[in-house]
Amino acid sequence: MNEDKEFHNIIGERIKSQRQKLRIRNIDIADSLGVNKSTVSNWITGHRIPDTKILPDLATILNTSTDYLTGKSDNPLPEDYKNDVREFLETKELYFKGEVITDDVREALIQLLNAVVKPSTNKSVDNDKISE
Secondary structure, three states: OOOHHHHHHHHHHHHHHHHHHOOOOOOHHHHOOOOOHHHHHHHOOOOOOOOOOHHHHHHHHHOHHHHHHHOOOOOOOOOOOOOHHHHHHOOOOOOOOEEEEHHHHHHHHHHHHHHHOOOOOOOOOOOHOOOO
């Protein structure tokens, strides 16, 4: 019984955390999933847990993975997240104010990010392991 309550609380806390991070209201989640707002509230408070059929859609709405929501992973990034900003800048056709971002601007953005974002001295991110 205690393990069930702990599991419910993990899911609830993680739904709440992701919801707040993305500034999504309970009613928005409820409408997207076709459930009642009180259902979402019950998930967050740990009184109930989402049905397994709803969990993947909930994870998508919250921009995370089902493994994170259920406590199997402590990584809140979605499972398909593997690209860092540099790779994104180098591979996507990007626009700013309706104009295509040129290769020169892309390189300037990468240089700016290199100057501003310093590697953590505690640990580095391995893009191949982000989804684990």
